[in-house]
Amino acid sequence: MESIRVLHNIASLHFGGSQAFVMNIYNNIDREKVQFDFVVTPEERKDLYSQVEQMGGRIFVCPKYTGKNHFAYCKWWDDFFTEHPEYHVIHGHVRSTASIYLKIAKKHGLVTIAHSHSTSNGSGISAIVKDMLRLPIRHTADYLFACSDKAGKWLYGEKATEQPNYRMIPNGVDLNRFAFCEEKRQQMRQDLGIAKDTFVLGHIGRLTVPKNHQFLVELFAEYHKENPNSRLLLVGDGELFGTVQQQCTQLGIRDAVIMVGSKTNTEDYYQAMDVFVFPSLWEGLPVSVVEAQANGLHCLLSDVITHDVDLTDQVKYLALANKKVWLCEVANLQRKHRIAATTENMAKLQPFDATVVAKQLQSFYLEQDERARK
Template sequence: MPIRVLQVLGGLEAGGAESFVMNLYRKIDKRNVQFDFVKHITHKGVFEDEIHQMGGKIYQCPRYTGKNHFAYCKWWDDFFEEHPEYHMIHGHVRSTAAIYLKIAKKHDLVTIAHSHSTSNGSGVSAMVKDLMQLPIRNTADYLFACSDRAGEWLFGKKATKMPNYQMIPNGIDLSRFAFDEKKRFQMRKELFIDETALVLGHVGRMTEPKNHKFLLQLFAKYHSENPNSKLLLVGDGELYEEVQQQCKQLKIADDTIMVGSKTNTEDYYQAMDAFLFPSLWEGLGIVAIEAQANGLPCLVSKNIPREASVEESVKVLDLRSTDEWLLELSKVSAGNRRLVDEKLRSYDVSIVAIRLQKFYLEHEKVK
């Protein structure tokens, strides 16, 4: 019988943490390790059917509001009472990790906290989250992070020097994201993109940290000088309608293709000629790794952790001016692809899956 590891996520959409866990889940040997999931968002996520097909279970817990603190704690306490089969919990939701990991420890589970970000944003909500996550470094048995910057931000610099800390690369299936000329032609046909058009692309949820406002302003300037160009946006989120409105205001709506959230993002990279990633903050920025695996020229902001810029050809640029970005875009040509650097092998999900599977099996606690 495999051991069952409980993965705690906000939802089961195609976000960074969710995609990381699913990439692992697809590759891990399920004869030895099986994943089950606790999610906080009530609507059905894009990964749920696939999880059920692979033998995983999904549990719905209350979304924490502060006012329901005691009900939230009771849900977790009752859950562990009813499910003694779980000996290990891997938490990817940091805002309430100090709560559910503490309760898990009371029930004698091995606890893992995993950092996937470097900021909570701004405002009162961010300040509350900052305070709530402070105890995590002393609550969890093991501290994981997608980059050292993400580890230092959530756990503190001192904690990242401790033996219970590990930087875990966000593994991807490199072969899945490899360039395919036939797929490029097919995707451009499906998206009604002329083969001569130059396509700038972005993959990510339409939320504050992804900085779509800058992205659209940049494309508007580029498109004014290069009318045979398109902007391809893959992703959904709370700012979707705001992005649509901004496209209309900037008069680029007809040349901006918004396809929503997709599980087959690898197909959409094929249609692109350059990948833009102007994030305000990122834990790592796994989509930048995916774009590099596709051989795309990548322009990223200085806010992206260094671990995401694997290839020397990645251009790390300042957000304070679009001029740097426009200069680099002037060097991009349609259909251009680079040879993929061998250094990307460190992000091979098969290698990461073996590493984590070994960890789970070695640290499984029999209650």
């Protein structure tokens, strides 16, 4: 039997949270039974294009929705489904226009899935427009997916989690890939120019407003004054990369902050860290926090982040308004010896194992594809 093809509509195929989720599933699903194809908007960066194509996936580029091109955008989708009758299931990760393209997909007989990966649209005029566009999604999609119940309630409404078509889908992680390794830790520290006794605060995530790097850099600057044998390791790229570099220079800590950009081997960079600091302003479910726990790292999170990632005894939530508490917690963790996650903690992380999540979604896709063909 030929594999079914599931269409994923995702904003881009460069590194990010929703991309990590989809690719983790794609890597662990049985591709002889289920294949993924992608619709993305035009982009310069094509980090994951070659990986998708090597795995047998196809990539289509649709126009970016501006509002002014509403009819052209709708026509593109209508024409696309007419030209590609092989699709029976669409999994939508672009929430801003989900009520548009999912409605068109339904007209063509597809089973439609909306997926919430966040808990905010940000601020400004674009956020207001997005808020208006997201309201019909709960009535348009056949299935309402979310990375956490908090993200589900935000996008679909307070009662969404009680509906029979709602699913909380954990962001799957390859737990073995992120396990702690002392040899790799020593190698990474040597490669990064970090001494064995240097205390390293780490963060992995795109350099964007929600991740709150400004707070993180200010926090480290204060900590570094009293603890000069410390470093801040930032893994990720984004529109604020230059701004963060400039902030580090202004605070006089540029030489103590290591910014390595976007990396595919993030598992290696966790090894070099001593504490994972994640002061986001808003999040859906940050998969990096699950990865950090799998690596045995203690995690300090802002208290706006969902407690769905509070899986082990390594997580602590702190209020962003009180920087002194953050400094105190970092100082306390400096005295702890860096070790791997315990067997007990790894067991608690099992629901987030990518192989488990992929198997569940595979069964779901096959079932929905069969239903749509009838």
